Amino acid sequence: MSRPSLVDLENHQDFIQRHIGPTVNQQQAMAEALGYDSLDALIDDTVPAAIRREQAMDLGGAQSEQAVIARLRALAAQNVVNKSFIGTGYHDTYTPAVIQRNVLENPGWYTAYTPYQPEISQGRLEALLTYQQMVMDLTGMDLANASMLDEGTAAAEAMTLLQRVNKKNRSQTFIVAENCHPQTIAVVKTRADALDIDVVVGDPAELIGATDAFGALLQYPGTHGHLEDISPLIETAHDNQTLVTVAADIMALLLVKSPGELGADAVVGNSQRFGVPMGFGGPHAAFFATRDAYKRSTPGRIIGVSIDRRGNEALRMAMQTREQHIRREKATSNICTAQALLAIMAAFYAMYHGPEGLRRIAERIQRLTSLLQRMLATGNLTPDNDSWFDTLTYTVGEQRDAIVARALDKGYNLRLIGGDRLGVSLDETTTAADVDALVAIFTGSQPTSPCSSLDEEVAEFDGIPNALRRQVDYLRHPLFNDYHSETEMLRYMRRLEDKDIALNRAMIPLGSCTMKLNATTEMLAITWPEFAKIHPFAPAEQTRGYQALLAELEHMLLECTGYDAISMQPNAGSQGEYAGLLAIRRYHESRGDARRNVCLIPASAHGTNPASAALAGMKIVIVECDGKGNVDMDDLKLKAERHSEDLSCIMVTYPSTHGVFEESIIELCEVIHQHGGQVYVDGANLNALVGLAAPGKFGADVSHLNLHKTFCIPHGGGGPGMGPIGVGKHLQPFLPTNPVSPVPGLDANNDVVSATPYGSASILPISWAYIALMGGEGLQQATKVAILNANYIAHRLKDHFPILYTGTTGNVAHECIVDMRPLKEESGISEEDIAKRLVDYGFHAPTMSFPVPGTLMVEPTESESQAELDRFCDALIAIRQEIQAVQDGKLDAKDNPLVNAPHTLADVAASEWEHPYSREQAAYPVVSLRQSKYWAPVNRVDNVYGDRNLHCSCPSVESYRDEA
Numbered sequence: 028m029s030r031p032s033l034v035d036l037e038n039h040q041d042f043i044q045r046h047i048g049p050t051v052n053q054q055q056a057m058a059e060a061l062g063y064d065s066l067d068a069l070i071d072d073t074v075p076a077a078i079r080r081e082q083a084m085d086l087g088g089a090q091s092e093q094a095v096i097a098r099l100r101a102l103a104a105q106n107v108v109n110k111s112f113i114g115t116g117y118h119d120t121y122t123p124a125v126i127q128r129n130v131l132e133n134p135g136w137y138t139a140y141t142p143y144q145p146e147i148s149q150g151r152l153e154a155l156l157t158y159q160q161m162v163m164d165l166t167g168m169d170l171a172n173a174s175m176l177d178e179g180t181a182a183a184e185a186m187t188l189l190q191r192v193n194k195k196n197r198s199q200t201f202i203v204a205e206n207c208h209p210q211t212i213a214v215v216k217t218r219a220d221a222l223d224i225d226v227v228v229g230d231p232a233e234l235i236g237a238t239d240a241f242g243a244l245l246q247y248p249g250t251h252g253h254l255e256d257i258s259p260l261i262e263t264a265h266d267n268q269t270l271v272t273v274a275a276d277i278m279a280l281l282l283v284k285s286p287g288e289l290g291a292d293a294v295v296g297n298s299q300r301f302g303v304p305m306g307f308g309g310p311h312a313a314f315f316a317t318r319d320a321y322k323r324s325t326p327g328r329i330i331g332v333s334i335d336r337r338g339n340e341a342l343r344m345a346m347q348t349r350e351q352h353i354r355r356e357k358a359t360s361n362i363c364t365a366q367a368l369l370a371i372m373a374a375f376y377a378m379y380h381g382p383e384g385l386r387r388i389a390e391r392i393q394r395l396t397s398l399l400q401r402m403l404a405t406g407n408l409t410p411d412n413d414s415w416f417d418t419l420t421y422t423v424g425e426q427r428d429a430i431v432a433r434a435l436d437k438g439y440n441l442r443l444i445g446g447d448r449l450g451v452s453l454d455e456t457t458t459a460a461d462v463d464a465l466v467a468i469f470t471g472s473q474p475t476s477p478c479s480s481l482d483e484e485v486a487e488f489d490g491i492p493n494a495l496r497r498q499v500d501y502l503r504h505p506l507f508n509d510y511h512s513e514t515e516m517l518r519y520m521r522r523l524e525d526k527d528i529a530l531n532r533a534m535i536p537l538g539s540c541t542m543k544l545n546a547t548t549e550m551l552a553i554t555w556p557e558f559a560k561i562h563p564f565a566p567a568e569q570t571r572g573y574q575a576l577l578a579e580l581e582h583m584l585l586e587c588t589g590y591d592a593i594s595m596q597p598n599a600g601s602q603g604e605y606a607g608l609l610a611i612r613r614y615h616e617s618r619g620d621a622r623r624n625v626c627l628i629p630a631s632a633h634g635t636n637p638a639s640a641a642l643a644g645m646k647i648v649i650v651e652c653d654g655k656g657n658v659d660m661d662d663l664k665l666k667a668e669r670h671s672e673d674l675s676c677i678m679v680t681y682p683s684t685h686g687v688f689e690e691s692i693i694e695l696c697e698v699i700h701q702h703g704g705q706v707y708v709d710g711a712n713l714n715a716l717v718g719l720a721a722p723g724k725f726g727a728d729v730s731h732l733n734l735h736k737t738f739c740i741p742h743g744g745g746g747p748g749m750g751p752i753g754v755g756k757h758l759q760p761f762l763p764t765n766p767v768s769p770v771p772g773l774d775a776n777n778d779v780v781s782a783t784p785y786g787s788a789s790i791l792p793i794s795w796a797y798i799a800l801m802g803g804e805g806l807q808q809a810t811k812v813a814i815l816n817a818n819y820i821a822h823r824l825k826d827h828f829p830i831l832y833t834g835t836t837g838n839v840a841h842e843c844i845v846d847m848r849p850l851k852e853e854s855g856i857s858e859e860d861i862a863k864r865l866v867d868y869g870f871h872a873p874t875m876s877f878p879v880p881g882t883l884m885v886e887p888t889e890s891e892s893q894a895e896l897d898r899f900c901d902a903l904i905a906i907r908q909e910i911q912a913v914q915d916g917k918l919d920a921k922d923n924p925l926v927n928a929p930h931t932l933a934d935v936a937a938s939e940w941e942h943p944y945s946r947e948q949a950a951y952p953v954v955s956l957r958q959s960k961y962w963a964p965v966n967r968v969d970n971v972y973g974d975r976n977l978h979c980s981c982p983s984v985e986s987y988r989d990e991a
């Protein structure tokens with residue numbers, strides 16, 4: 028070999044090969060195994076020529092990990108980290124370091140998937156169940172779900188829940204208290220408008236009882252700090268068959284009566300201030316609690332207690348039959364990805380502090396607020412609110428500008444309210460010195476003595492009306508009381524982590540979910556204070572770093588998709604769908620085409636598609652698929668023709684949910700356009716397109732991009748995610764904005780789909796870093812290898828199992844569907860048995876029974892090495908042989924390692940072993956497991972039992988005692 032040059036030695040493309048599993052030589056060998064001369068030949072034969080992009084993406088070359096971190100540091104440095112007293116639902120907090128390092132920054136937690144396979148998810152299921160218990164205790168409700176996307180969308184979901192369950196009042200009117208957070212009001216209004224619900228915003232004391240409404244939304248305490256006993260209002264509402272949602276502050280609930288005690292029918296709010304950074308808007312977990320009677324109507328995911336085959340307690344996601352995949356447009360909501368990781372953090376925060384610790388934090392915030400009030404009163408400043416938890420609002424007249432200037436000078440952000448009012452909200456990080464500084468800011472002169480000198484004079488809970496003081500205990504479960512030392516907390520979190528399979532253990536071959544590498548370098552920036560500690564409504568001068576990052580990421584995503592404009596607001600794919608459909612709706616309205624409300628959806632679509640179309644107020648018409656799994660073009664033309672007058676759009680996934688590049692996509696777009704419709708391409712499968720084809724160029728008008736799939740944001744065990752939408756020029760004017768911090772370039776009256784202008788902004792550096800590290804060519808290479816890996820798996824498995832769908836040349840796209848139905852007919856072994864047996868082999872199961880019942884859909888992604896692909900294929904082939912043994916009568920049809928899977932350590936270590944196969948075959952069916960073995964902590968979980976006996980709280984305190 029010749030001497031390498033200095034440039035060769037400084038290879039800036041190192042990261043590409045870190046991200047992509049197979050080496051270049053392996054890629055060549057794999058392509059050859061598939062019968063092609065090269066990887067490019069495979070791609071040319073797989074991706075239809077008609078959709079291939081002509082120009083390369085203008086993204087520059089790959090950058091080194093060091094260069095990317097340096098650039099992110101420079102962007103971060105452009106943000107100004109002020110102390111934020113803005114409140115409005117977002118507060119600074121201390122993330123306990125033990126939680127930051129061992130959960131937020133730990134791939135064992137952040138790379139896990141949504142716990143659809145309960146046997147390998149018991150750790151995060153337990154943490155989420157604890158979250159539900161915490162929310163139930165603090166809200167005083169019977170039932171809570173495992174998180175929502177943000178407080179605004181949770182309030183909107185509560186509105187639709189109340190409408191569903193209120194059988195006594197069929198009015199279409201919903202009352203919203205004017206003292207709700209402004210972003211909540213806006214999100215609710217947008218949601219209501221699409222569903223023809225009339226929202227009346229005003230003083231609830233005047234509206235409730237006087238207005239016939241199915242529901243009402245109150246804020247407790249109000250957005251400007253006022254804390255009042257809302258039980259009389261709720262009573263009046265109930266007398267008039269109006270059900271009530273209360274949006275509550277979780278920290279205040281530690282000191283004041285719970286909304287449940289006050290009569291609420293649903294309670295929503297944000298758990299952000301329980302240890303989750305503000306992050307310029309997210310991600311944080313919103314909570315949602317309601318009455319037991321409404322449990323089957325509750326949106327989102329609910330963790331329930333069930334049993335496993337041995338009758339031992341085991342957790343699982345309850346009532347999955349209500350979800351989008353089953354109920355489609357009749358689903359309770361379109362929420363799929365939620366905020367699991369952040370809910371888990373909030374639960375751990377509560378466990379670490381315990382009830383007394385939390386109460387102390389809340390009391391201290393409240394005391395400091397009372398001291399601030401008292402100090403300002405001596406300066407002749409009286410707050411507009413005569414009761415408070417942590418927020419005071421002052422009408423300051425012409426002093427306003429001077430006060431704001433003094434605050435900014437000191438590095439403090441106040442809440443600017445219309446007219447001449449200012450708000451100040453205190454939090455866990457506020458000190459007595461901050462209060463003194465705030466006094467100086469408001470009065471213009473240093474206080475003569477510090478606020479602490481007044482402490483004796485302030486009554487305990489000054490500011491909280493007597494009637495509202497909390498008497499009911501909370502968080503009595505051992506979980507909230509056993510882990511207050513760091514050692515215990517650390518070990519508890521580790522115990523839970525060890526129960527689960529995340530990407531740091533093995534491939535997670537979930538079709539449609541794109542479980543690729545979430546590189547450590549990509550993750551580093553999210554906990555930097557310059558990104559983490561920014562309030563979503565901080566002044567624009569303080570968020571220049573974010574703005575620059577957003578602009579660059581927008582450019583990058585436009586290059587990847589071929590669209591003209593992006594909205595970063597949707598904080599999950601489902602929300603992107605909703606935002607995109609609303610943009611289409613507004614576009615038609617703007618052209619006098621308001622009657623266009625039919626949404627065509629192919630039968631194979633992901634369940635969120637019809638659920639989102641229903642939310643956007645559209646009428647759904649299903650288009651059939653043909654025997655090959657493609658959209659039936661004849662049926663499409665027929666239905667487009669039939670609805671020519673009222674066609675709004677089509678929602679189509681590309682490549683299809685069947686994992687195939689359909690040749691007809693361009694014609695499909697043309698047909699829809701001919702009939703006046705718009706084309707929504709679900710971009711969840713963009714991992715098969717980036718660098719090769721762009722939906723914005725082959726005819727689509729709008730797509731959402733799941734940044735938590737293609738662009739490396741980790742799944743967090745069920746969220747967070749980001750679902751920005753790309754749109755053509757004509758749809759740009761209809762992108763969503765925000766009422767507090769409007770999105771530049773848009774009409775201030777536009778729709779609002781989530782609570783903050785840029786959704787879960789603080790995880791955007793992850794996708795930015797990925798694209799910068801890969802560069803245009805690296806991204807294209809990743810796409811090619813994703814396609815290669817899927818075809819390699821299909822090739823290795825095809826002699827053992829039928830591969831369901833392929834394109835015209837016999838290839839699949841980036842995923843493949845393995846058909847288990849014929850085998851089930853012959854052997855009685857189901858796709859579920861195979862999925863659970865894979866756990867014994869150390870793997871997370873592929874996507875089960877979506878999009879086709881009785882099948883497994885495998886998506887390897889580019890990040891899995893050839894060795895891991897082989898290990899996975901070897902496992903499936905070994906399982907096939909086990910099935911053959913059942914068919915041949917060598918294994919018992921009823922008692923075999925497949926139907927009994929997964930096997931626990933307790934099973935094989937038990938004194939008794941009653942099965943006709945060996946313990947070794949149960950636990951170590953292949954030699955490689957000797958080196959590293961994952962043990963499922965529970966046996967197969969009973970799906971039916973958990974739903975019949977729905978129990979969604981931690982086991983009773985008494986049951987722990989019994990055990991002890």
Ligand SMILES: *Cc1c(COP(=O)(O)O)cnc(C)c1O
Binds near residue numbers: 362539636711712733
């Ligand atoms: C994942 C996925 C969605 C939904 O995305 P979420 O972020 O979970 O809401 C929609 N469509 C398809 C095809 C998907 O795979």
